[in-house]
Amino acid sequence: xxxxxxxxxxxxxxxxxxxxxxxxxxxxxxxxxxxxxxxxxxxxxxxxxxxxxxxxxxxxxxxxxxxxxxxxxxxxxxxxxxxxxxxxxxxxxxxxxxxxxxxxxxxxxxxxxxxxxxxxxxxxxxxxxxxxxxxxxxxxxxxxxxxxxxxxxxxxxxxxxxxxxxxxxxxxxxxxxxxxxxxxxxxxxxxxxxxxxxxxxxxxxxxxxxxxxxxxxxxxxxxxxxxxx
Amino acid sequence: xxxxxxxxxxxxxxxxxxxxxxxxxxxxxxxxxxxxxxxxxxxxxxxxxxxxxxxxxxxxxxxxxxxxxxxxxxxxxxxxxxxxxxxxxxxxxxxxxxxxxxxxxxxxxxxxxxxxxxxxxxxxxxxxxxxxxxxxxxxxxxxxxxxxxxxxxxxxxxxxxxxxxxxxxxxxxxxxxxxxxxxxxxxxxxxxxxxxxxxxxxxxxxxxxxxxxxxxxxxxxxxxxxxxxxxxxxxxxxxxxxxxxxxxxxxxxxxxxxxxxxxxxxxx
Numbered sequence: 001x002x003x004x005x006x007x008x009x010x011x012x013x014x015x016x017x018x019x020x021x022x023x024x025x026x027x028x029x030x031x032x033x034x035x036x037x038x039x040x041x042x043x044x045x046x047x048x049x050x051x052x053x054x055x056x057x058x059x060x061x062x063x064x065x066x067x068x069x070x071x072x073x074x075x076x077x078x079x080x081x082x083x084x085x086x087x088x089x090x091x092x093x094x095x096x097x098x099x100x101x102x103x104x105x106x107x108x109x110x111x112x113x114x115x116x117x118x119x120x121x122x123x124x125x126x127x128x129x130x131x132x133x134x135x136x137x138x139x140x141x142x143x144x145x146x147x148x149x150x151x152x153x154x155x156x157x158x159x160x161x162x163x164x165x166x167x168x169x170x171x172x173x174x175x176x177x178x179x180x181x182x183x184x185x186x187x188x189x190x191x192x193x194x195x196x197x198x199x200x201x202x203x204x205x206x207x208x209x210x211x212x213x214x215x216x217x218x219x220x221x222x223x224x225x226x227x228x229x
Numbered sequence: 230x231x232x233x234x235x236x237x238x239x240x241x242x243x244x245x246x247x248x249x250x251x252x253x254x255x256x257x258x259x260x261x262x263x264x265x266x267x268x269x270x271x272x273x274x275x276x277x278x279x280x281x282x283x284x285x286x287x288x289x290x291x292x293x294x295x296x297x298x299x300x301x302x303x304x305x306x307x308x309x310x311x312x313x314x315x316x317x318x319x320x321x322x323x324x325x326x327x328x329x330x331x332x333x334x335x336x337x338x339x340x341x342x343x344x345x346x347x348x349x350x351x352x353x354x355x356x357x358x359x360x361x362x363x364x365x366x367x368x369x370x371x372x373x374x375x376x377x378x379x380x381x382x383x384x385x386x387x388x389x390x391x392x393x394x395x396x397x398x399x400x401x402x403x404x405x406x407x408x409x410x411x412x413x414x415x416x417x418x419x420x421x422x423x424x425x426x427x428x429x430x431x432x433x434x435x436x437x438x439x440x441x442x443x444x445x446x447x448x449x450x451x452x453x454x455x456x457x458x459x460x461x462x463x464x465x466x467x468x469x470x471x472x473x474x475x476x477x478x479x480x481x482x483x484x485x486x487x488x489x490x491x492x493x494x495x496x497x
Contacts (some may be wrong), residue, residue: 004454004468010446011480016437056482057244114442131405156441200399211281211346 008180013058016117016200018047018193019106021099023125023156028067028090032156033124037087037184037188038046044085050194057117059197062106066099085121096129096164099135107143118148120196123168124189126156133164140168150200150210152192152217154179173214191217233270233464236260238488239469243436246278247481254278254355254433255288255486258293260301268304268363270298271488275434277354277403280344285330288324288353292404295323300368315371317413320357324404328353347405356403358432360490363443364427365420367427372413373401376438378448380455386448389430391413401435411493428492430454437452437473437487440480458491465489 019154020034030186051059062069067087073088103121106112112119129136141147153165153176177192179185197211254276260269276285276291299320337345337352339440345352356373358389367476369377369389377389389416400465402412418444420426431451469487477485 002457002464004465006450006453006476007470008479011440011476012442013479014327014481053248054245054482056478056480080311114394204327204473215346 007011009130010199013056013115014115014117015058015112016197017061017079017119018061018102018197019194020063021096021103021117021121021123022065022069022073022088023094023096023126023127023186024061024088025088025094025130026092027094028081028156029160030104031182032185033090035185036103036124036156036189038065038182039087039186041085042186043190043193044080044083046190047193047197048083050197054197057197058137062087063088063160064099064102066095068095070095070098070102074103087184090170094125094127094131095127095131096123097133097141099106099123100133100136100140100168102141104140107140107145107149112145116145117200118150119145120150120152120193120200122152122154122189122192123165125156125165126154128159129164131184135153135163137167138145150196150213152196154185154188154192156185171210171214173211174217177217233267233364234489234490234492235265235276236269236271237264237462237469238271238273238361238432238486239466239473240434240486241470241473241477241484243483243485244474244478246484248291249272251278251381252286253484253486255436256286256289256291256355257486257488258291258297259488260297260321268295268301269490270300270304270359270361271432271490272300272357272359273375273434273486273488274358274459275356275373275436275484275486277293277401277405281346281351282354283341283344284331284352284451286356287359288328288350291327291331291353292324292355292357296320296357296370298418300359301493304361304363311388313412314410314415316368317372317415318410318412320359320370321404321410321413324357325350330335331465332467348407352367352405354403356401357404358434360430360432362430362490362492367418367430369416369418370413372409372414373403375434376431376435376447378433378451379424379427380431380452382428383425384452384455386455387431388448388496390416398405407477409414424490426456429458430490432488434484434486436477436481436483436485438483439483440476454489455491458489462491
């Protein structure tokens, strides 16, 4: 009897790109940027662990920082197991519109070839955009894979343009995560990088797969801290 | 009665479900059970699997059972003139009644009741893909994702139905939706004197195609399955479960299910 085989070259793990867009404006200096760097250092091992639990998924990470300019901190999608964190530094204004344009530029079939799971995009900011945010949002949502992306927003501190984060998230059940102290920020960064990866990589199809994730986000505990940003 | 078609299939638990200790949420059924007949019916279904759809494995099983039973009844009735949309409604009503009966027999536990958030039949949510063939008519129905590919004597493999529009990411339409009847896609093929007539049909849950690098590679794989089926049908059926497990393990990790129908090459 002939054995039924398949060409391994034609079979591939699905890729999941996690894109972190980090506000590195001057207002993030001090405790906030230190907490953000700490949060990412501690979140990455957890993300690696989640990826290891889902070996059918090729989890990759890009990181973008925005201050007076928006630049890729990690430009190419790096396999999460190879990712080493180098701290981001705070300076300047809040060019979030430029950041969204840059992200839109990689939400294409060329930058995300083959079978892709919906990308996860985490936008963390502590302030108000100082550039053309409307143009940036428009360019972002015109990108090929913007609509399918899981978009999460983290509002750092109490002086954040939440309306912009809501427009970026653009989902009726999903709200910005609020971090008013260092512990909150660490918790939210960990959750925002790992929970969507778990949710997206679990083999499921449903009328609206994001609703359970939004419920989970609503139930996320907030930390008690005497230091409030 | 001529035995024009041969039909069979397999369904395996995906590697991710094995690791998570979850069951196979896909289902497959076909008629006749012996696998050959002048009229054949096949169905595959994919339970959604998320926590809100905690009985979707049962939902997919009920879906293929109801679909096959109703399509067989339709084929067996020489006076049947139901159009596809009426068939979809009939299958949906049968599935809903079967789900209600299952809920009545196994009421939700307190923990399960805590997961009830969406539509009334949400816990049983599943997709469904069906194929019914007789001598001169093929009827295809689909709600949600999955792939139905038709093969032709000249070697072509084509997708039978267009993809759903307006969905993003992993979203899919489902039997559990209140407006499910409007979400069915239906097509019928009538054999004409000069028309090409399929000699092969493959129904697959999404765990199969998503294991391939892209749609073109998947279509090539379907063409090779057609060749294999024509050369060694018993070999295909005996190989299929192991092949699906290996494919899913190296690919999507999802449950993987195929139903394949082959027209006897001697029948023109």
